[in-house]
Amino acid sequence: MNxxxxxxxxxxxxxxxxxxxxxxxxxxxxxxxxxxxxxxxxLLDFVLSLHLPVHFQCAQAGFxxxxxxxxxxxxxxxxxxxxxxxxxxxxxLTTFLxxxxxxxxxxxxxxxxxxxxxxxxxxxxALIGVFISLDLFLFYFFWEATLIPxxxxxxxxxxxRRVYAAxxxxxxxxxxxxxxxxxxxxxxxxxxxxxxxxxxxAIRNGQLENFSVAAPWLFLGxxxxxxxKVPLFPVHTWLPDAHVEAPTAGSVLLAGVLLKMGTYGMLRxxxxxxxxxxxxxxxxxxxxxxxxxxxxxxxxxxxPNMKKLIAYSSxxxxxxxxxxxxxxxxxxxxxxxxxMLAHGVSTxxxxxLAGILYxxxxxxxxxxxxxxxxxxxxxxxxxxxxxxxxxxxxxLNGFIGEFLVLSGTFGARPIYAILGATGVIWSACYxxxxxxxxxxxxxxxxxxxxxxDLSGREKAALWPAAAAALVMGVAPLLWLNAxxxxxxxxxxxxxxxxxxxxxx
Amino acid sequence: xxxxxxxxxxAADYIRLLPEIVLSVxxxxxxLLDPLLDERRSQRTLGTIALIGxxxxxxxxxxxxxxxxxxxxxxxxxxxxxIFFHFLIxxxxxxxxxxxxxxxxxxxxxxxxxxGLILLGAVxxxxxxxxxxxxxxxxxxxxxxxxxxxxxxxxxxxxxxxxASVKYFLLGSFATAFFLYGVALMFGATGSTSIKDIAIVxxxxxxxxxxxxGVALMFxxxxxxxxAAPFHVWTPDVYEGAPSPVVGFMSTAPKAAVFxxxxxxxxxxxxxxxxxxxxxxxxxxxxxxxLGALVQDxxxxxxxxxxxxxxxxxxxxxxxxxxxxxxxxxxxxxxYAAMNVGAFAVVSHFGSAGERYVTLEDxxxxxxxxxxxxxxxxxxxxxxxxxxxxxxFFAKFYVFSAAxxxxxxxxVIIGVLNSAIAAYYYLRIIVVxxxxxxxxxxxxxxxxxxxxxxxxxxxxxxxxxxxxxPGRVLEYAGRTAAEWMH
Numbered sequence: 001m002n003x004x005x006x007x008x009x010x011x012x013x014x015x016x017x018x019x020x021x022x023x024x025x026x027x028x029x030x031x032x033x034x035x036x037x038x039x040x041x042x043l044l045d046f047v048l049s050l051h052l053p054v055h056f057q058c059a060q061a062g063f064x065x066x067x068x069x070x071x072x073x074x075x076x077x078x079x080x081x082x083x084x085x086x087x088x089x090x091x092x093l094t095t096f097l098x099x100x101x102x103x104x105x106x107x108x109x110x111x112x113x114x115x116x117x118x119x120x121x122x123x124x125x126a127l128i129g130v131f132i133s134l135d136l137f138l139f140y141f142f143w144e145a146t147l148i149p150x151x152x153x154x155x156x157x158x159x160x161r162r163v164y165a166a167x168x169x170x171x172x173x174x175x176x177x178x179x180x181x182x183x184x185x186x187x188x189x190x191x192x193x194x195x196x197x198x199x200x201x202a203i204r205n206g207q208l209e210n211f212s213v214a215a216p217w218l219f220l221g222x223x224x225x226x227x228x229k230v231p232l233f234p235v236h237t238w239l240p241d242a243h244v245e246a247p248t249a250g251s252v253l254l255a256g257v258l259l260k261m262g263t264y265g266m267l268r269x270x271x272x273x274x275x276x277x278x279x280x281x282x283x284x285x286x287x288x289x290x291x292x293x294x295x296x297x298x299x300x301x302x303x304p305n306m307k308k309l310i311a312y313s314s315x316x317x318x319x320x321x322x323x324x325x326x327x328x329x330x331x332x333x334x335x336x337x338x339x340m341l342a343h344g345v346s347t348x349x350x351x352x353l354a355g356i357l358y359x360x361x362x363x364x365x366x367x368x369x370x371x372x373x374x375x376x377x378x379x380x381x382x383x384x385x386x387x388x389x390x391x392x393x394x395x396l397n398g399f400i401g402e403f404l405v406l407s408g409t410f411g412a413r414p415i416y417a418i419l420g421a422t423g424v425i426w427s428a429c430y431x432x433x434x435x436x437x438x439x440x441x442x443x444x445x446x447x448x449x450x451x452x453d454l455s456g457r458e459k460a461a462l463w464p465a466a467a468a469a470l471v472m473g474v475a476p477l478l479w480l481n482a483x484x485x486x487x488x489x490x491x492x493x494x495x496x497x498x499x500x501x502x503x504x
Numbered sequence: 505x506x507x508x509x510x511x512x513x514x515a516a517d518y519i520r521l522l523p524e525i526v527l528s529v530x531x532x533x534x535x536l537l538d539p540l541l542d543e544r545r546s547q548r549t550l551g552t553i554a555l556i557g558x559x560x561x562x563x564x565x566x567x568x569x570x571x572x573x574x575x576x577x578x579x580x581x582x583x584x585x586x587i588f589f590h591f592l593i594x595x596x597x598x599x600x601x602x603x604x605x606x607x608x609x610x611x612x613x614x615x616x617x618x619x620g621l622i623l624l625g626a627v628x629x630x631x632x633x634x635x636x637x638x639x640x641x642x643x644x645x646x647x648x649x650x651x652x653x654x655x656x657x658x659x660x661x662x663x664x665x666x667x668a669s670v671k672y673f674l675l676g677s678f679a680t681a682f683f684l685y686g687v688a689l690m691f692g693a694t695g696s697t698s699i700k701d702i703a704i705v706x707x708x709x710x711x712x713x714x715x716x717x718g719v720a721l722m723f724x725x726x727x728x729x730x731x732a733a734p735f736h737v738w739t740p741d742v743y744e745g746a747p748s749p750v751v752g753f754m755s756t757a758p759k760a761a762v763f764x765x766x767x768x769x770x771x772x773x774x775x776x777x778x779x780x781x782x783x784x785x786x787x788x789x790x791x792x793x794x795l796g797a798l799v800q801d802x803x804x805x806x807x808x809x810x811x812x813x814x815x816x817x818x819x820x821x822x823x824x825x826x827x828x829x830x831x832x833x834x835x836x837x838x839x840y841a842a843m844n845v846g847a848f849a850v851v852s853h854f855g856s857a858g859e860r861y862v863t864l865e866d867x868x869x870x871x872x873x874x875x876x877x878x879x880x881x882x883x884x885x886x887x888x889x890x891x892x893x894x895x896x897f898f899a900k901f902y903v904f905s906a907a908x909x910x911x912x913x914x915x916v917i918i919g920v921l922n923s924a925i926a927a928y929y930y931l932r933i934i935v936v937x938x939x940x941x942x943x944x945x946x947x948x949x950x951x952x953x954x955x956x957x958x959x960x961x962x963x964x965x966x967x968x969x970x971x972x973x974p975g976r977v978l979e980y981a982g983r984t985a986a987e988w989m990h
Contacts, residue, residue: 072975141892155939163939
């Protein structure tokens with residue numbers, strides 16, 4: 001079936017937030033109107049983005065809703081966008097989280113409100129663009145464009161050491177992405193195009209001269225940029241700082257979507273363009289992923305700061321994604337993609353919950369709390385639900401992805417899977433222990449006795465996340481049906497590669 | 505046709521000089537009118553006349569585009585190349601005049617000679633881009649330089665400004681002498697001062713050794729004017745002392761003009777020994793400029809070092825092959841002019857009376873006190889870093905990819921590393937504006953007057969236009985390479 005909207009949908013979904021942001025600049029400084037407008041724009045974008053999965057042809061491999069127009073003649077840059085199953089759902093994740101971010105920032109952002117929502121909407125556009133660009137230049141363009149609004153959100157609205165965190169975030173990602181730019185330029189110099197599919201075709205047909213010499217370096221160029229974003233051990237150090245200092249909405253989008261840019265990039269570009277190098281580099285990458293899983297979990301365990309704990313748990317969870325991607329099995333990749341989505345929802349929700357507490361007490365220190373279940377029962381219930389989903393309780397979203405990743409990895413390299421599985425145990429330890437210290441027992445500090453429970457607005461922000469966590473856990477096929485064909489397509493060169501190796 | 509008739513300029517000759525004529529007429533009218541006007545009213549009136557003059561030059565340039573060819577006995581050449589730079593210089597002049605309206609009032613400087621000198625300086629710069637004869641180029645260079653020497657000293661009450669002027673004058677004359685010496689040697693080596701004839705001699709095979717020396721000396725003179733290392737030492741002091749709009753002017757328009765001369769010399773005249781000369785100077789400028797900027801606390805000095813670094817990036821294009829190098833260099837001058845003139849417009853507005861507020865600390869909390877100005881300055885700074893969606897990105901992109909195609913991998917690596925270093929100090933300004941609390945004593949920010957608003961709007965639009973749709977400008981610049989090389 002063809003809809004007239006199909007040709008426009010990606011452009012609309014990408015640029016509606018930006019248009020909203022530009023309109024917002026012209027708004028008078030009446031904070032309430034600004035918030036409402038931002039909410040309306042982001043909700044509208046979410047509704048529109050649902051067109052993507054609803055009309056997605058799961059039976060068809062390859063990219064859908066493609067648009068391809070020449071943009072700049074020299075260098076040969078096209079406005080080329082398209083979505084496969086993986087990017088479709090990552091786009092929806094982005095549009096899903098943004099309205100929640102608006103809701104959660106309703107009161108906590110009271111200074112320079114206009115700038116905040118303008119930045120948030122610009123950030124949304126850039127994030128969506130990253131996931132659907134099929135022109136390497138366009139991709140780089142959006143990739144860099146995420147950097148500025150995010151750094152400004154951290155630096156302008158964050159807590160104590162926000163400037164340090166913002167600059168560190170900016171420099172880490174910017175310097176790393178220069179390696180990617182170098183690799184992109186090399187590819188352009190040899191192929192004369194930035195088009196992803198064209199470059200992919202040229203590489204597969206062996207049309208590039210000197211490719212075998214350059215390929216390991218190109219692979220690394222892309223990989224460094226993505227590894228910093230994920231973040232993979234040992235380049236993860238910017239993440240805890242950025243998270244702790246960022247305002248709640250910043251953390252939600254950072255953990256929920258920004259980190260996925262890295263794993264998405266590995267899946268799309270490292271695997272898509274350099275299958276042989278991916279395979280040969282997989283062992284050490286998987287080791288780094290494993291270190292990330294275990295190290296992240298262990299460090300999370302000892303954090304006295306709630307937000308830092310969640311930040312380290314992200315490092316651990318994203319380790320699963322990388323492990324799944326470099327297992328090169330359909331199950332592993334399905335699982336990796338699913339973990340990306342699930343982690344976006346549940347960690348996003350965890351950061352919202354932490355932010356709600358911060359609004360009331362202005363601290364993230366776990367020791368400042370205790371016995372909160374008494375004054376805030378509804379809050380405690382939400383928190384528990386999300387913690388369970390993050391741990392990977394069956395029937396909730398975290399379980400599906402991690403299970404798929406581990407079973408996929410087990411098929412390829414059992415020992416990695418066994419070590420990775422310990423991460424699941426660790427996550428139960430640190431999250432439940434944190435939950436126990438914050439919510440159970442007697443109220444330790446008198447100030448906490450009178451903390452108000454969730455307001456209607458806060459519930460409105462949490463319900464969708466909780467509902468999504470449940471639906472994703474009960475009916476994962478709704479997602480996997482679209483994801484699996486794309487994953488199979490991404491893995492096609494690997495099965496050929498494997499049979500080639502076998503044939504010898 | 506007899507000899508006497510040949511010596512009379514034709515109508516077409518005048519058309520090919522039209523922008524310069526318009527600018528000179530307006531410049532002289534301003535200087536003559538100045539004593540006749542009441543001092544209070546003269547500011548606005550003279551400024552407006554200057555603005556009309558620069559817009560007139562802009563229109564004359566567009567008109568002139570229909571009459572390509574050479575004029576005045578092959579001394580000047582109207583081609584896509586000269587049109588490009590004429591347009592750029594006239595546009596920058598107009599923006600600077602718009603910026604100066606407010607500045608002159610706030611600083612209480614008499615306007616007369618100021619606007620006159622800006623227009624006369626623009627005459628020299630325009631002429632530099634169309635002159636194809638070395639002696640004429642030298643004269644044009646002098647016209648432009650002498651105006652800027654005086655303009656640098658226009659904050660008469662500030663000792664630092666006079667110091668800037670004298671320093672600039674002394675070192676500048678020294679550099680022009682180098683250029684002139686180079687011209688003489690070139691004449692000795694090739695028997696001509698016409699770029700085209702020199703090209704024919706240099707292309708014909710044996711390159712006389714004297715030509716190398718000539719090129720090197722001319723290059724020294726020109727490198728001084730564009731503030732390329734190691735001939736950059738004057739830059740920070742002069743930029744710090746000179747009035748901010750003038751710095752915005754002299755860091756863009758004369759530089760563009762000198763780069764135009766360099767392009768003609770290096771590519772149209774096919775100067776020998778080009779690559780290594782450029783390689784060293786480009787690498788040095790980028791590195792010295794960026795490292796120097798890292799430790800600056802004064803925004804004007806910081807931008808001075810940044811302009812040294814940008815001269816370095818731009819020079820990288822000169823080491824590349826003509827087909828890519830020429831358009832890349834021209835695109836770079838245009839986008840650098842847009843962002844830098846805009847940045848200095850913000851700096852000059854914010855400096856207020858006596859340019860008191862020019863340190864980084866003064867900018868703290870600007871994002872709160874004047875969100876629009878801060879946002880605009882942020883756009884220029886991001887463009888100077890080279891972030892996508894801004895002209896600065898494509899400028900660097902074209903330059904570095906041109907260099908890559910000429911296999912100058914080493915130079916590109918130095919350039920890319922430098923861009924990474926540069927990000928740090930530009931970001932510092934953004935960080936200070938948005939993320940630092942304003943200091944105790946409130947730094948006042950006056951509302952943006954209309955003239956400045958228009959100037960900023962044009963610069964922002966140009967910066968973003970070049971970052972989103974660079975195609976047309978690049979294509980236009982590309983015609984030059986075709987005209988010269990084929």
